[in-house]
Amino acid sequence: MRYLALLSTILLLISCDSDPTVDIAPGPDRIVRLSDSEIKGLDPQKISDLSSLRVAADQFEGLTRLGSDGEAEPGLAQDWQISPDGLTWTFPLRQNLQFSDGIGFDASLFPVLFRRLQASETTAPAKALFGNILAVEAFNEHSVAVTLSSPDPSLPALLAHPAMAALPLHRISEAADKWTSERPMVTSGPYRLTEWKLNDHARLERNPKWHDKKAPTATIIWRPMDDSLSAMRLFLSGGADIAADYPASRHQWLKENHPNAAHSVPYLGSYYFAFNTRTPPFDDRRVRIALSMAVEREWITDKVIAIGNIPAWGLLPPGLAGSTPTKPIWADWPREKRLQAARALLDAAGFNRQKPLKFEIRFNSSAEHRRVAVAMAAMWKPLGVQASLFNSEAALHFAALRRHEFALSRSGWIADLPTPENFLLVHQQANGAGNYSGYDNPDYDQILARAIAEPNPATRQTLMRQAETLLVADMPVLPLYFYVTRSLVTNRIAGWEDNISNVHPSRTLRIRH
Secondary structure, three states: OHHHHHHHHHHHHHHHHHOOOHHHOOEOOEEEEEEOOOOOOOOHHHOOOHHHHHHHHHHOOOOEEEOOOOOEEEOOEOOOEEOOOOOEEEEEEOOOOEOOOOOEOOOOHHHHHHHHHHOHHHOOOOHHHHOOEEEEEEEEOOEEEEEEOOOOOOHHHHHOOHHHOOOOHHHHHHHHHHHHHOOOOOOOOOEEEEEEEOOOEEEEEEOOOOOOOOOOOOEEEEEEOOOHHHHHHHHHOOOOOEEOOOOHHHHHHHHHHOOOOEEEEEEEEEEEEEEOOOOOOOOOHHHHHHHHHOOOHHHHHHHHHOOOOEEOOOOOOOOOOOOOOOOOHHHHOOHHHHHHHHHHHHHHOOOOOOOOOEEEEEEEOOHHHHHHHHHHHHHHHHHOOEEEEEEEOHHHHHHHHHOOOOOEEEEEEEOOOOOHHHHHHHHOHHHHHHOOOOOOOHHHHHHHHHHHHOOOHHHHHHHHHHHHHHHHHHOOEEEEEEEEEEEEEOOOEEOOOOOOOOOOOHHHOEEOO
């Protein structure tokens, strides 16, 4: 009997050791995070997808970093000082900085990193983000200076991007691109990669040489799950602590059955349709305003989308637009009053029951985009408007927008940084093909140029609001709502803070015991 009991114990241990999911499941000192796609690369200067950037941010730190609230804070630098004209920023470094392999570095590293980022052979996707930086210099071994071509209060947030994090150039020069294959990978942040199994998981362990106190959790497991329904099921079964997304169709069920786990939070993104203002009928501002007046944004967000999106009349999401969002004066009118005003505008523009306004709504293939387009077409019927639908896959859709081959088209913007200009610069005439609507207003361009050149943050914000107000008055795009992010977070995780940037560094998370 004792022999059989011993044999059973041995078999059980063998079974546990051979189970490939045992060491990638949540544990007492292990957090499992589900991303919505596989990592595309490990070199922070050569990646652009969100999943890769999140893993990079866990491993590499720059002069600044993003906190649990999504705001920039000192990283490898102790703090920063700004010159009165806003063009020179100085970053004194912390003492005795080291990479995870014990090799020290100082301020001289950062000018070389910037040159590598700018080099054509690096082919850095984020290169354009840093276009306002004229120079990165080392004053001495303890201080880095960054010189700008125009003031930019968001520079700390920009420098937190992994593309300007401290990279182990001593390993890169010795091993070229092979340095990312080393295990553990040499890093400068709170974690280092010890294992990566393609399409399965990436394992991060604490970096013993990180300058800060050790990360609260010893191991972070990142698992790719491109099917959000499968991710939700794995999370609910206890197989993960955090899921980066869940199906929109399950939002209400989750809020009712798992209210503490489901997080739906405003994001740095605006959803809108672009008018082609270059040709009739949408070269006429009155037509654009009339159609915007007739759209029931609250109905679209509450009934058509139904995942907590916030209705939008302007472009700047909550948190960037000041205390109150930009709205046209008619936004709060009763529907019948808006429809009456819209009919008058269309009539003045030459459209009526005898000569109805006809055009095509173009959108890229998506059930959500189709539902929104159908809803808007129905809302315009009381005006006698005849709107047909046309959908195509995303590549063809956006190619048509760049060629200006549309009348009204689904568009939108997800910002790279939490700044007003990241949304507003898109609609400058100088933006060329990227300015889908073809909006061309010298007053708008001038106000925006003044805002960009303004070093005083309060004055800068006022000018940004003026530019947005003018854009809303001209209505080259039809704003509908602001994006939200959807996440699932188990109750055993502490340190998660909902924020507009959807930033949740692993070093800020801990396990409740």
